[in-house]
Every structure is written in structure tokens, then in C-alpha cells.
Amino acid sequence: MQLLLKYLAANGPQYLFQRDAAAHVCQNLFPLRDPRSVQIRAHETLLNPNFVQDRWDVDEQRTLALLMRAYSDEPNTIQLASRSAHFPHRAQQRVSDKWERSLNPEVSFQPFTPAEDIKLLAAVKEFKPKGRSGMWAAVSKTSFPNRSTETLFNRWVEIADKHEVDAYCKDRLIAKRLMDKGLNIKEDDAFDQGDFVVRKKQKT
Numbered sequence: 001m002q003l004l005l006k007y008l009a010a011n012g013p014q015y016l017f018q019r020d021a022a023a024h025v026c027q028n029l030f031p032l033r034d035p036r037s038v039q040i041r042a043h044e045t046l047l048n049p050n051f052v053q054d055r056w057d058v059d060e061q062r063t064l065a066l067l068m069r070a071y072s073d074e075p076n077t078i079q080l081a082s083r084s085a086h087f088p089h090r091a092q093q094r095v096s097d098k099w100e101r102s103l104n105p106e107v108s109f110q111p112f113t114p115a116e117d118i119k120l121l122a123a124v125k126e127f128k129p130k131g132r133s134g135m136w137a138a139v140s141k142t143s144f145p146n147r148s149t150e151t152l153f154n155r156w157v158e159i160a161d162k163h164e165v166d167a168y169c170k171d172r173l174i175a176k177r178l179m180d181k182g183l184n185i186k187e188d189d190a191f192d193q194g195d196f197v198v199r200k201k202q203k204t
Contacts (some may be wrong), residue, residue, distance in 0.1 A: 049093045056098060060087070064095065065103055100148050108146045117159050119143055127204055128168070 069079035074080055082095035100107060112120070123143040127135045138147040144152055157165050 030103050050089060051087045051094070053094070060090075061098075061103060063087075064099060068099065069105075083185060099151060104148075107151075109151070112155050116144075117155070120152060120156055121160065124160070 005074040010051060046155070062083060063086065067086055071077045078096050078099060079092075081099075082090075082092045084092070087095050120143070123139045124135075127138050136153055139152055140147060140149050
């Protein structure tokens, strides 16, 4: 990520709009990445200097709410509402996060009940051993459709066994570091000893 950021600073994000340029970057800097993923990273995240992370003002929040209503009959409502045509200075993922975390009227921010805590622990126990990608999205979809994935994760950290939380966070950190090196590892995948091979350095 730091390398791509430095490259963008030197050449500008518009350079990577060209597929040939993105392919050149992959060949020389990120051999394990495909050009499309580099383009997305450069233009649709906060690496793009055209995007801001300032506090949302009232007009922006109202605009997002109205757009969600206008596109409510479409199957991909949030994708349409968060397009750069509507929010040219916001990353699309940030617009989606804003809706889900604070504006969506269907999402509950009420305190968890004891029954919900028990249900949450059981849901995490069901999905976690499978090592499936998007575990929290699966927990939300199957057990808590009125809770955001961020809310569920934060609550689980509060009530779960400390050793279990530490192990989960350690796995995510390892996965992130591997992904930063270009390896195709999902953040929610579980790790065991078989995932790592130690090679002896040959003497010369």
C-alpha cells in the first residue's frame, strides 16, 4: 500500500486509469496482483487524492438519504447511490459505510440484550471454524439482519473470551500482512500450523 501510494504521488491517479499503465505497474511492482485490482485500489479508495475523509455535513447526509429512496426499487441501491457522479469527493466504500453505520433506518443501534449476546456468540461459533470469507456479513445476514457488521464485531469483542478474541485478531493481522505482500489470503480465514513452512537457509 505504501509503495502504491508513493507511485500515485509521483505519477498521479489518472495515470492508472489506463489499463496498459496498470498492467505495467503490476509487472514491475506487484507481480501477484492483476491490473484491475490495482486500478480499483488507486481510484476507489482513499489512496485517490481526489477523495476526502472530512466529517459529513447535513446536506451530504440528506443527499444520500434521498438517493437511497430514489433508487429503492433497484436491486443494487447502495451501489447506485454511492457513485462518483453523486459524491465525486467520497470513496464509494466510504459512502456505503456511512449509510450502514449511521443513516440506515433499518439498522438498530440499541444496546444488545442478554438473549442477543447468547445468539451472537453461537452465530460466531457456527461460522468461525469454517474459515469462510465474510464471516461477519454471514452472521449479520443469518442472525442479525438489523445490525451492522461493525456493531456485531465490536459487541463480540466485548463479550467473547479474551483468548478467543486475541487469536482471531492475530489471524486477521497475519492475513493482512500476507495480503500486503500480494498473497491471496482472506482476512477471515483461519490459520493453523500447516499454513506455514519453515525452510532452512542453505549454507554457501
